[in-house]
Amino acid sequence: MNLFFRQWRNELLKLCARRRTYLGLVGSVVAELIFLMLWRHPLAQRAFEKAVRGGSVEPNIFWDNYFHGLTIGLLMVTFSFLLLGGLYLALVAGDIIAKEVEDGTLSMILSRPVSRLRLWSLKWLTCSAYTFGLVFFMGLTSLLLASVFCGGLGKLAVVYGQHPRHLQLVSIFDTAEGLWRYGQGLLLLGVVMHVVSALAFMFSCFNLKPATAAIATLAVFFIDAVLKVVPFFIVFEKWLISYHLACWLRSFAKYEPAVDVGTSVCYLLALSGVFLGIGAVQFCRRDFKP
Amino acid sequence: MITLTGVSKQFGKHWAVQGVDWTVPCGSIWGLLGHNGAGKSTIIGMILGHVRPSAGQISINGYDVRRQRSQALSRVGAIFETPAFYNYLSGLTNLRIFCEYSSIPSPERLQAAIRFVQLEDCIQNPVATYSHGMRQRLALAQALLPDPELLILDEPMNGLDPEGAYEMRNLIEKLNQEWGLTILLATHGLHEIQELCATVAVLQQGQLIFQGAWQTAPAQTLEEFYLETVRAAQRPPGLAV
Numbered sequence: 001m002n003l004f005f006r007q008w009r010n011e012l013l014k015l016c017a018r019r020r021t022y023l024g025l026v027g028s029v030v031a032e033l034i035f036l037m038l039w040r041h042p043l044a045q046r047a048f049e050k051a052v053r054g055g056s057v058e059p060n061i062f063w064d065n066y067f068h069g070l071t072i073g074l075l076m077v078t079f080s081f082l083l084l085g086g087l088y089l090a091l092v093a094g095d096i097i098a099k100e101v102e103d104g105t106l107s108m109i110l111s112r113p114v115s116r117l118r119l120w121s122l123k124w125l126t127c128s129a130y131t132f133g134l135v136f137f138m139g140l141t142s143l144l145l146a147s148v149f150c151g152g153l154g155k156l157a158v159v160y161g162q163h164p165r166h167l168q169l170v171s172i173f174d175t176a177e178g179l180w181r182y183g184q185g186l187l188l189l190g191v192v193m194h195v196v197s198a199l200a201f202m203f204s205c206f207n208l209k210p211a212t213a214a215i216a217t218l219a220v221f222f223i224d225a226v227l228k229v230v231p232f233f234i235v236f237e238k239w240l241i242s243y244h245l246a247c248w249l250r251s252f253a254k255y256e257p258a259v260d261v262g263t264s265v266c267y268l269l270a271l272s273g274v275f276l277g278i279g280a281v282q283f284c285r286r287d288f289k290p
Numbered sequence: 291m292i293t294l295t296g297v298s299k300q301f302g303k304h305w306a307v308q309g310v311d312w313t314v315p316c317g318s319i320w321g322l323l324g325h326n327g328a329g330k331s332t333i334i335g336m337i338l339g340h341v342r343p344s345a346g347q348i349s350i351n352g353y354d355v356r357r358q359r360s361q362a363l364s365r366v367g368a369i370f371e372t373p374a375f376y377n378y379l380s381g382l383t384n385l386r387i388f389c390e391y392s393s394i395p396s397p398e399r400l401q402a403a404i405r406f407v408q409l410e411d412c413i414q415n416p417v418a419t420y421s422h423g424m425r426q427r428l429a430l431a432q433a434l435l436p437d438p439e440l441l442i443l444d445e446p447m448n449g450l451d452p453e454g455a456y457e458m459r460n461l462i463e464k465l466n467q468e469w470g471l472t473i474l475l476a477t478h479g480l481h482e483i484q485e486l487c488a489t490v491a492v493l494q495q496g497q498l499i500f501q502g503a504w505q506t507a508p509a510q511t512l513e514e515f516y517l518e519t520v521r522a523a524q525r526p527p528g529l530a531v
Contacts, residue, residue, distance in 0.1 A: 006390050013379075014387070105374045105375065108388060108432070111363070113364045285342070
């Protein structure tokens, strides 16, 4: 077991020593700063006020109590993950095996008496650690930046809608519960985003270039997201990955039945399991031509 | 040490290797000769378990490479034509990473391997700063770390300058004579094999056309032997010279 953890530590070292790994972290901070800049524009704030109107809180009270770190931080995480999170996960997970095959380092590793399944497990654990790492990094930097620029933590108001045009205020929490919910939300986001990593990782196990694995992953999610906004396909909504991915935001709703969130999490985990299974079989059976 | 029995490999419709029966005994240096695309790298890939044979069986020290991979490869080191490392990490970290896929190396063993390939001065530098010759020596160090009995070298002199090739030849000779390692050297360079190997296996279009001691007459060069062997294999069966 000691050797396994050493090997995993080495995989993490390889990941952390590459500049590309930090691209996601730097990119997410840039996206958060852009969000904050755009947020300061009166038009954006008016649109947000419109979304809040009709909720249980008067806009002026909302502005005083909720327009602070927690609420803006949550919006920033949603925005930056929608924009970049999937992309970075696809890049890193799609790269993790395919790049080693391309560089030839995998042939050197496979000349060692290490089983392919063990190697596959090490690589997947590394992807999983990166997924949680990216989510928590984005979550914490969003909260920090929003708190600094928007006057402290404040209370948490959650605005959600399956479609960007149908946003509404779904729940409000005081600071302590808001922080707790924020942490839980990030944890759930980390869990559900594994479906992106698992798909990219599966492609990485095939005989594909690293960029192809990342593009194939993004293509799947792009098609899925497009299907979600086409009104004729609303009947298929509950089969779509993007619908279930939003369960981390739905989990903030006070009266959302837990079974709905649970179903989405199970659906995504099952899907991830299928992707991982296919990837493992492919990795263990394929030829690595010298 | 290595036994191949009826080994074949098909990629799509193309047979890269066909019905190879070959035995490499302990303590020898064997050359694996053949033109580009003859199947040398595929055979090495199958011996190391990178490529699954379409038919046949490969064993190292009696352990089947597919079914008992860990035991079969436990005392095997390998070097490829273009040694691949993590360029952004130091030579030492690379050695540690590769070695720890099988076992944790002792600091003494690490130092001995680094000393043997004469990389003490630059082992802390990133591999990106290494020349091709230094990378080959680093590859040799990583191959020596698991204390191998068998060393598999796939085109190890390619891209080396004459001085580097000479050094590499000396190292290979030393590893066989002083350390007692069995060495399998795959190359299409006749010069290295003539210098190092008394026994060769010759591949042509995926088929093993010769195995054994190549020098049948005292003055015969490897080039003469190789051309004669290849021409004999190309002649229609039954046609006398």
